Each structure stands twice: as C-alpha cells, then as structure tokens.
Amino acid sequence: MSGVEHEYIKDYIVSLIGDHDGILKEIEEYASEKSIPIVQRETARFLELMINIKKPSRILELGTAVGYSAILMSLSSHRKNHVITIERDKNMVKIARENVKKYNLGKYIDVIEGDCLEILRDMSESFDLIFIDAGKAHYNHFLPYCLKLLDKEGIIVADNVLFRGMVASDELVKRRKITIVKRMRKYLNMVSDNDEFMTSVIPMGDGIAVTVRRN
Template identity: 65%
Template sequence: MGGVTFDYMEKYLRGLIPDHQGMLKELEEYSIDNKVPIVQKETGRFLELMVDLTKPKRILELGTAIGYSSILMSVASKRNSKITTIERDKEMVEKATVNIHKYGFEDDIEILEGDCLEIIESIEDKFDIIFMDAGKGHYNHFLPHCLRLLNKDGIIIADNVLFRGMVPSDELVKRRKITIVKRMRTYLELVSKDEELITSVIPMGDGIAVTKRRGI
C-alpha cells in the first residue's frame, strides 16, 4: 500500500483520470523532479469536482507549495474564483509567485507569506471553500478560525487526514509521527462529533475530510 488504499486500487483509480497537459503537467513534472509534494492525482480531481459543483467565489488555501493546487482550482472555476493562499516557506512563496505570474494568474491568486495560524487569525473575509493542506499537526488549531471564515453553505476540505494510513492504525504509526497522528485524530473527532457539522472522510489519496455546517 502506497497511501491509504491498496496499490492495485490506487493504480486503477488513477488510470481513470485523464492526464493534465500544459501548465499543470509542467508543474506536476517539476514537483516530481524536485521532490516537492503536491496533491495526489485523485485528490486533485476531487478538488476540481468540488469547485465545479459549488461554484465558489472565494477560496482560502492553507499551504501553497509551488502554487499547483491554487492554479488547479482557478482553472476548475474557469477563473471565476478569487483564491487566497497562505505559505510560510519563503522558498516556496518565491517559486509559487513565479509560477502564478508565469501562467498569468496574478489577478486570481493572492499569496500571503507567513504562519497559517497567525495569518488566519487576522483575516476577516468569508470563503466558500477552505482547503487545508498545511501544518498537518495543526488542523485542529486551524478549525475554529476556518469555521469563523466559512460562509454559511461553505465547505472545508482537509487533505492528508489519514496520513499514510497511520491515523486509523496504531500498527503503522512511526514514533516521530506520533504527535501529528494524535492531533489529526483530534481533528477528525472534532469535525465528526460536532452536532452542528456534517463530515465525510473519504479514503482517497492520503485521506480527505469534507466538512460543512448542517442545514437547518
């Protein structure tokens, strides 16, 4: 198993998804060549689907890396979404900025440099989609702020919530990852047990949790 599904399932499911061309393909190849993590193929397709379904006007992303998922979501929205993305790694901010300008997304995507928790504490805007993909051990700390920033019918999409299969299985937990695993379990318990929220955890990619407020 490479992630949270059996290898043969992962291979089959990825084979169903058409390969990207052009700029997204270039970014994917860069991530492989330079060992920079980006969303897995099936996770990327899920983001495209969610953006197409919900037609968000504003998207907040926690964790920019090279700008791949921001550009992916902007393309999926047909550039009708304004995206704010937060990244603390200066090198990644510089690379993402280059990519966003190279492919002409500077009017659609804004990068905020700094610690995600510190920045989201100061944000007042509302968002239709919030995509968590940074600070895997801090999702539970991000949650209250994300709920404050989430529009009434908005959704939170959290990536890597099963974290290489370690979150559901003590047998797979590596000692140096114990803190991350415990905190991710806390996050999943918070969004699953809160009666005002409804959450579905999907064993896709490295695990995705989709959360929204319950309708009244």
Template identity: 30%
Template sequence: MFYSFELEQYLGELLPEREELLKEMESQALQETIPVVTPPVGNFLAFLVKTSQASRILEIGTAIGYSTLWLAQGFEGRKGQITTIDLNVDRARRAIEYFKRAGIEEHVEVLFGDARKIIPTLEGDFDFVFVDAAKGEYLDYLNLVLPRIAPGGMLVVDNVLFRGWVVPGSEFAPKYNRLISHLREFLTNLTRNPDFQTSVLPLGDGVSVSIRKR
C-alpha cells in the first residue's frame, strides 16, 4: 500500500456501514489472500459510476466479484450492464454466486478467459472501464480498451503505484524489476495520451482515473 495501513483503515472507518455480503467477501478475500480492492477504493468506484452516469461497464479482473458489486452500486436503480472478465474460472464462478445473492446477476455478464483475447470480440463502446488484473499486462489492456471508450467515458485502473515502487529510486527485490518497468511504461503512455485527461491518486495501492476528451 502506497501509504500507511493505518490511514487506509481510517478511511475505511469513515465509510457508511457496508452490507453484510460485502463484509463477508472482504473476510473471504483476506482468508484466501484473494486480491480485491480496498473498501475506500470500492466506494470510490461506486461514486465514479454514479457521478458519471455510466451504464455500460467493462471490468477486467473479476476475482470473486467484490469490485463488481461496488460498481453495480453506482447504478442506484438506473439501467446498467457490467461485462466482467477473468482468467480464473473457479473464482469467477464464485463471483456469479455472489451476484445472485446480491440480486444483480441480470446486470452482470461474466466471461471466462484471457481478457487480451476476449476484448477484441466484444461489440460496441463502453462508457466506463475498470482494470484490476495482471499488472504486467496493463499496457496490453490499455492498448485494447482505449479505442473502445466512448467520448466522455472513463478508464479507472487499480494498483498503478504498486506499493510506491514505481517512484524512481525506490528499493525493491530484483524479481519485481520487470513488473515495475511495465507499470512505469503503462503510466507514461496513459498520462501522455492526448485523447485522455488523467489523474493518478494515492488511494489504496494507487488508482488512475482517465476521462476521454469529447
């Protein structure tokens, strides 16, 4: 986490009381070390979907569906559809069961497989794309989704600061060299894209928010 655990915990305590299902999923993810967004990031996702009035969402990285539930909360009774993709079939199937329990299964399409192969097969544009998958593949996802984001649409990417190690001069184990290099290249390409306005926020493990210019 880019900033202290204590600060993230405090931000979580400031949130309204979460539904029991979300708490159950948080506990499950913690027990099994399943990577999911933090509650403050989840709340931020719902906020962005609500304020942008997004109705067609693409999510890359389902896991057990925790962030998907937050995204769906942003609809607040509006008609909306989420297409979510994950390579881990077991986790994605568990996500489907959570979607049924949350009563949002009719609004979520779950696709199993490699997002890099699936995205080119999808039809139409999206007004909101959320990426939280293999960090070393972020640049691949970026190149695939940018042309599919509608004017005024939004791209949100999690874990872009990766424990703060993307900052030049940071010290980390050599095994992370390639991953950090990929993330730095991703951020450079994203922030310098003239068709998008981007802000990078030190929320959770780093979140980038980009809006396609009209």
C-alpha cells in the first residue's frame, strides 16, 4: 500500500480516469522509463478538474521536473492560461524546456531555472492558482511567499502532503525522513490553524492539500 490510500481504491480510481493520449502519454512513458517522478494519475485528474472549475489565467508551479504537470495544466485550459514553473535541477530544466518547445507551448509556459525560495522572494506577480510540488521539506518556507503572490480568490494546491502516510502516522516514519515529516506537518498546521484560510486535505495520490482564503 502507498500509506495514503488502499491499493484497491487507488486502482479503481485510476481505472475510472483512463489513459491519456498524445503529448501527455508520451511524457508519462518517458518519465516511467527514466524513473522520473511526475504527479500520479489521480492527482493529474484532480489538477485538470481544478483548472476547469477555477479557470485560472495565471498559474505558478513550484517543481517542474520534465514539465508534465505544467503542460497538463496548459492543455486543460485549451492554452488559455499562462504557467510559470520553477525548477532548480539543470537537467530537468533542459528536458522540460525541450518538451515545451516540442509541443509548441512556449507562448504559454515559462520554465525558470533556479531555487524556488530565491525566485519567490523576487516575484511580485499575482496568481490565480499555485501548485506546490517541489522540495517537500520546504513547503512551510514557500508558504509565506505563495500567500503574498496569491490572488484574493486564488487557490493553493500542494501535492505529497501526506508523504507515503508518514505525516499522518508516527509508526510509518522512517528515521531519514523525520525532517521532511516534521516540516510537512508544520505546513499543514500553518494552513489549517489560521482563521484566514480554509484547507481541505485529500487522501488521494500521496496526499493533496487545497487552500483558499476565507471570504
């Protein structure tokens, strides 16, 4: 089991979603072949749903990898939004930029190379949706900057917040992951214990937290 959801539930949910084709299928196959982590299928569908409900015009993504989720979010809007995605791994940046160029999405997706925290400090734009999928030990550090950049009615979607179930159960925590678990718990406390925000944690994929400002 993943530690977040029973495998039979996960398998059933994935069976309802079906397979992607075209661009997304190609990138999924490449990521699988190279063992590069990308968002899980049910998380990808959740992102597609959020894009269709919220219809954000400007999206910020922390953690690009090969560009899969950035491309997914762009295609979900029928290329009607603009995605800025940040990645510090030079090799991943190169691959992501190649994918964006290959599929003629350069007008809609900007891949920025650098450390998320350093770049966030210098940003001043406003975003309708922020997707956090970078270093799991830094979500709590990202949050103040994300809130500064988030539109008044914007949404923050954070992936991997239950981290293989370890965040929810001390019995599952592995010694070398203690720091990540502590910091992820701090992030969830920050968005859950503040009256200014409303957060729902969804036990899907590796755990998703959705945060909005209260009216």
